[in-house]
Amino acid sequence: MRGRGRGPLALLALAVSLVVLGRGAGGRELSNVTLAQALGVDGPGPVTLTAAGEEEDRAMWERADGPDLARAREELGRRGTTRLELTHVAQLILGPETPVGETLWRELTNRDSGCTSTVWLSQGPAGDLLTGAEEPCRRLRTLEEDGPVRAPTLLEAARTLAETGRVTLPVLALTGAELRVVGVRTVEEG
Amino acid sequence: MGIFGRRRAPGHPHPRQEPVFAAPLCQAALERAFANCADFRSRTLALAGDPRKEVVLCAVEGMVRTERVNDYVLRPMAQDAALAALPLEGCYARLASGGLYNLSVSPAESTDQAVFALLDGGVVLLFPALGKALICATATEEKRSVGDPEDEPAVKAAKDSFVESLRTNTSLVRRRLRSVSLRVEEEIVGRQSRTPVDVLYLEGIADPATVAEVRRRLGAMDLDGVLDAGHLEQYLCDRLDTPFPQLLATQRPDRLCANLLSGRVGVLVDGLAVAFVLPAALALFLTAEQDGTDNWMVSVGVTVLRYAALLLTLFLPALYVSAVLFHPEMIPLPLAKSVIAAKEDVPFATLFEVVMLLLAFEVIQEAGLRLPGNLGQTVSILGGLVVGSAAVEAKIVSPAVLIVVAAAGVAGYTVPSQDLTGAVRLWRLTLTLAAGVAGLLGVSLAGAALVGHLAGLTSFGVPYLTPFAAATGEQVEGHALFRVPFPRTKLRPASLKSRNRRNQR
Numbered sequence: 001m002r003g004r005g006r007g008p009l010a011l012l013a014l015a016v017s018l019v020v021l022g023r024g025a026g027g028r029e030l031s032n033v034t035l036a037q038a039l040g041v042d043g044p045g046p047v048t049l050t051a052a053g054e055e056e057d058r059a060m061w062e063r064a065d066g067p068d069l070a071r072a073r074e075e076l077g078r079r080g081t082t083r084l085e086l087t088h089v090a091q092l093i094l095g096p097e098t099p100v101g102e103t104l105w106r107e108l109t110n111r112d113s114g115c116t117s118t119v120w121l122s123q124g125p126a127g128d129l130l131t132g133a134e135e136p137c138r139r140l141r142t143l144e145e146d147g148p149v150r151a152p153t154l155l156e157a158a159r160t161l162a163e164t165g166r167v168t169l170p171v172l173a174l175t176g177a178e179l180r181v182v183g184v185r186t187v188e189e190g
Numbered sequence: 191m192g193i194f195g196r197r198r199a200p201g202h203p204h205p206r207q208e209p210v211f212a213a214p215l216c217q218a219a220l221e222r223a224f225a226n227c228a229d230f231r232s233r234t235l236a237l238a239g240d241p242r243k244e245v246v247l248c249a250v251e252g253m254v255r256t257e258r259v260n261d262y263v264l265r266p267m268a269q270d271a272a273l274a275a276l277p278l279e280g281c282y283a284r285l286a287s288g289g290l291y292n293l294s295v296s297p298a299e300s301t302d303q304a305v306f307a308l309l310d311g312g313v314v315l316l317f318p319a320l321g322k323a324l325i326c327a328t329a330t331e332e333k334r335s336v337g338d339p340e341d342e343p344a345v346k347a348a349k350d351s352f353v354e355s356l357r358t359n360t361s362l363v364r365r366r367l368r369s370v371s372l373r374v375e376e377e378i379v380g381r382q383s384r385t386p387v388d389v390l391y392l393e394g395i396a397d398p399a400t401v402a403e404v405r406r407r408l409g410a411m412d413l414d415g416v417l418d419a420g421h422l423e424q425y426l427c428d429r430l431d432t433p434f435p436q437l438l439a440t441q442r443p444d445r446l447c448a449n450l451l452s453g454r455v456g457v458l459v460d461g462l463a464v465a466f467v468l469p470a471a472l473a474l475f476l477t478a479e480q481d482g483t484d485n486w487m488v489s490v491g492v493t494v495l496r497y498a499a500l501l502l503t504l505f506l507p508a509l510y511v512s513a514v515l516f517h518p519e520m521i522p523l524p525l526a527k528s529v530i531a532a533k534e535d536v537p538f539a540t541l542f543e544v545v546m547l548l549l550a551f552e553v554i555q556e557a558g559l560r561l562p563g564n565l566g567q568t569v570s571i572l573g574g575l576v577v578g579s580a581a582v583e584a585k586i587v588s589p590a591v592l593i594v595v596a597a598a599g600v601a602g603y604t605v606p607s608q609d610l611t612g613a614v615r616l617w618r619l620t621l622t623l624a625a626g627v628a629g630l631l632g633v634s635l636a637g638a639a640l641v642g643h644l645a646g647l648t649s650f651g652v653p654y655l656t657p658f659a660a661a662t663g664e665q666v667e668g669h670a671l672f673r674v675p676f677p678r679t680k681l682r683p684a685s686l687k688s689r690n691r692r693n694q695r
Contacts, residue, residue, distance in 0.1 A: 027540075027626070027629060028516075029514075029515065029533070029539060030514045030518055030526070030529055030530050030533055030540070031530065031533040031534060032534070035526060035527065035530070087519035088519065088523050112519065114519055
């Protein structure tokens with residue numbers, strides 16, 4: 001009878017041990033990770049995602065396909081020698097065939113996406129822009145801060161589209177190996 | 191089953207013999223009571239040199255001051271010419287009514303009374319022929335001299351602190367509060383230790399219900415001895431299932447006096463160099479004596495900083511674990527890159543790293559506290575700096591984790607009360623583990639549990655979160671966070687239910 005009532009204490013001790021040893025925790029370690037900073041979305045389905053980032057100050061990119069945006073995201077996370085995290089994507093580039101409203105909404109409701117990432121359109125496939133440009137992340141940051149046209153954030157773009165049925169987005173194109181803003185395009189819902 | 195194991199059914203009562211010594215008061219009874227006590231002394235004397243007038247002097251060596259016994263008791267008994275002419279009954283009456291030079295001389299009615307008087311440092315004069323006895327106060331007052339309050343230093347404030355002598359401590363209070371309203375009630379606690387415990391309060395200012403409750407709780411204490419602060423705290427506090435202190439312990443007489451003036455009650459224990467203040471809500475543990483001496487605006491700034499540091503020390507490791515494990519999107523890109531770079535090659539999980547370092551911090555702190563002065567400092571420096579930086583260089587822990595744990599630890603030192611710091615350290619670990627389980631959700635739930643726990647605590651009827659969550663609907667003066675200047679603090683705190691709330695014109 002002396003052992004009675006010690007079950008909860010034993011369970012608590014086990015839970016603490018598991019947590020401390022990292023077995024019970026549901027989080028993801030921020031080690032062996034590459035942070036994607038720009039994401040290109042092409043196609044209504046299948047969807048091709050191209051993520052660009054910097055690894056030890058070198059530009060890198062990964063590409064993955066999936067029947068829809070969510071599957072393509074999952075596939076992208078499995079690519080490469082390091083885990084690709086999409087939590088710090090600051091620029092979202094939508095290809096010419098990409099359904100803007102649906103993509104904006106899906107990105108907005110995605111747990112890993114930030115709603116402050118800026119939204120751009122691309123003249124050709126968005127993936128080609130990211131893979132063909134020299135230092136695309138740095139260039140996109142420069143365009144975001146000092147570009148001729150201000151790109152709306154994901155939240156602003158989605159809200160404008162929902163409220164007015166249309167949104168104006170800057171269009172990017174590749175000139176040689178350099179990304180440039182070549183104009184703006186108004187996208188209408190539907 | 192409670193947290194202290196299964197509740198036991200009331201068993202046999204703690205055996206208590208009343209009276210302790212039932213035999214009639216005589217030399218043999220005292221010698222039996224002090225059998226095998228090398229420090230017990232008895233000496234047969236002849237009053238004024240007359241062998242028919244026999245008196246037995248009993249004392250416990252070390253408890254009496256020898257000079258007092260010689261000068262105030264033995265000398266008059268040997269030299270008072272009037273004693274030679276009086277019969278023994280007359281000698282007894284003369285000695286009881288002023289023939290001895292002691293401050294206090296009283297007749298002993300029982301063996302118990304005589305025994306406990308001897309243990310208190312008195313001398314017992316037995317008159318075998320009369321069957322009577324006198325008790326003379328001759329206790330030694332050897333004690334540590336009043337020194338600086340090392341645990342609660344303050345600039346622009348008094349430099350004296352309580353010592354282990356109860357009477358010295360009450361005198362330190364009386365010298366500051368020269369008021370006839372200051373009451374010092376005494377209770378003897380502990381069957382074996384028989385420790386005098388004094389309850390101090392200002393009549394007409396302190397809540398009589400609080401004073402009565404302190405009296406009741408002290409009276410209900412039936413234990414073998416009161417030897418350290420924990421003994422008293424755990425019997426006086428409202429609840430034991432909490433790490434949070436419910437009595438404020440202070441070394442500073444001025445702090446005790448300030449609290450008596452605000453309507454609180456003080457408790458002093460013989461042998462302890464601290465005073466206990468009650469009721470004590472959370473805000474009281476976050477005030478320091480320095481607050482009263484600083485400019486009120488500076489004081490407000492420092493208090494706000496202290497509260498911020500309290501939140502930081504509680505939540506910083508938990509927020510770090512949450513952000514890194516569950517919500518990396520919360521971390522700005524440059525910082526995230528630094529964290530990733532720092533984490534590279536570290537073999538341990540983030541939660542393990544943080545918990546390990548938190549525990550290491552506690553170990554170093556304990557080691558520093560237990561070792562004497564300079565050695566303790568050396569261990570702290572060696573442990574903190576050398577081992578810390580070596581662990582980072584060896585890639586055992588990441589620098590980010592080291593910075594987080596060190597910042598949380600240092601922020602904890604801004605809390606003036608060590609008792610509160612202990613509770614905060616326990617909860618910091620709990621919050622960190624909750625963060626490891628469920629990220630910010632876990633932190634929020636554990637934080638809510640903490641607030642719920644605090645909201646459920648009281649100290650002598652005063653809600654622990656007063657005045658933040660329970661102002662009892664009355665105007666709060668002398669606010670906890672934003673203190674107003676003293677000339678505008680005209681009322682004592684409403685929560686203390688003072689009979690006279692106004693403290694100035």
